[in-house]
Amino acid sequence: MNKQDKIYIAGHRGMVGSAILRQLKAEGYTNFILKTSSELDLRNQQAVANFFEQEKPDYVFLAAAKVGGIVANNTYRGDFIYENLMIQNNVIHQSHVNGVKKLMFLGSSCIYPKMAPQPLKEEYLLTGLLEPTNEPYAIAKIAGIKMCDGYREQFGCDFISVMPTNLYGPNDNYDLKNSHVLPAMLRKFITAKRNGDASVTIWGTGSPKREFLHADDLAAACLFLMKNYSDSGLVNIGIGEDISILELAQLVKKIVGFEGDILTDTTKPDGTPRKLMDVSKLSGLGWKAKITLEEGIRKVYDEIKDTAWE
Template sequence: MEKLSKIYIAGHRGMVGSSILRALQLKGYSNFLLKTSAELDLRNQQAVADFFAYEKPDYVFLAAAKVGGIVANNTYRADFIYENMMIQSNVIHQAYLNGVKKLLFLGSSCIYPKLAMQPLKEEYLLTGLLEPTNEPYAIAKIAGIKMCDAYREQYGCNFISVMPTNLYGPNDNYDLNNSHVLPALLRKFITAKNNGDAAVIIWGTGSPLREFLHADDLADACLYLMETHNESGLVNIGVGEDVSILDLAKMVKQIVGFEGKIITDTSKPDGTPRKLMDVSKLTNLGWKASISLDEGIKKVYEEIKDRDWSK
């Protein structure tokens, strides 16, 4: 990418898109196409076609998506498959029609089979059944990967796909009904500390293992791959290490300074026992994460510790 290239970031206000925007700005890029969902509905085929025909972006980061936690995924199944399929289909097709030089599509680690071997390798895609609770979202993301590959094969488009692990960072979602585990824990412990509560309750036994990547690391990896990687298939983006939910809760407790107890509610489900990405492909391509989990959580805590959750 050249410094004056016209770059469209779809989903620039979300956690991933905003991190990519910050990373590009730090590297001296300044010619951005940025539209909110109110300004450009990516589900609307004609609106997306008009936007691409008028603006003619050189590069596209496709970070826009309808996202949520287990409850949201399982409740709004039709919305998750329809909206994500429409968003990515419209953007990818118009990128082809309007001669975009390169597009990067962001997926999710939930694309892998529920019972896949750990750590998760890229070649495990479509080798088994998906986790039922977020299957519609996963199906949409798999379609996005295959769509990028199909346009590469048929039309010669330089479209690449990356699969991030669990993310956290600025502009995360802290809604306790549909957020992911790390932001939910941060909010719980901050609220408990402020209220003087005696304990924080976490779901399940605390034994499941999860991997966490700071959004700024993801953005750095995306820029690196946008500049260096030009192949079909997908690339996992993660840290290659995981932590138990209970140990994560203890880490958050210490960083927040909460002095009460952690109680595990074993009547609640644990979910998948382990979800760790194999990042050897990414490492071999020349990139590794640099923000440790402890350092990353401290950064996020400083950003949100004084937030008024009642608003």
């Protein structure tokens, strides 16, 4: 990648896309194509075709997706599979048609089977049943990986796929109905502290374990792989360590300075028991995460602690 190459970041205002944009700018890249969803509906095949024909980007980071937590994934199952398939089909295909030099497709750790051995190795893809609550989203993401591989094999396209673990950081979603576990937890504890509540309730038993990666670390890994990786299949991006949801709640409680109790609501689902990425492939290529979980959550807390949520 040259500093003047034309780079299109699909989803540049989301947590992942905005982190990639910050990383590229920090490394001296200047030629960006940025369109909001209102300016360009990536679900619209003709609109995407027109956009690519006009702009002719050299590099594409496909970070646009319809995302959400357990409730959103389980409630809007049709939306999640349709919208994500349309977005990625249009962007990947038009990248091929218009001669994009390299494309990076960003997926999610939910592509792996629910009961896959831990930690999750790249070769475990399609070896078992998916977690039912987010199956439509996962199937769309799996299709994206296979589409990149198919276009690589048939047309020689340099399209690569990366699978981040659970992410957090600037521009995250804090809507309690649609957010992921860490931002939802941060909001709950901040609100409880403001209100002087006696307790905060977390979903499920608190026993599932999750791995969390700061979006800035993800962006650094993405740029590293864009420069240094070119192969079929996928690459996991994570830190290789996990924490139970209850331990996470205790850490957030400490960082926020909440004095009350943590309660568990066992009528709510736990989701997948454990999702830890095997990052040996990425480590072998020469990259490792730098931001610790406590350091990262403190940074996020400082950014959002005064947010006036409705």
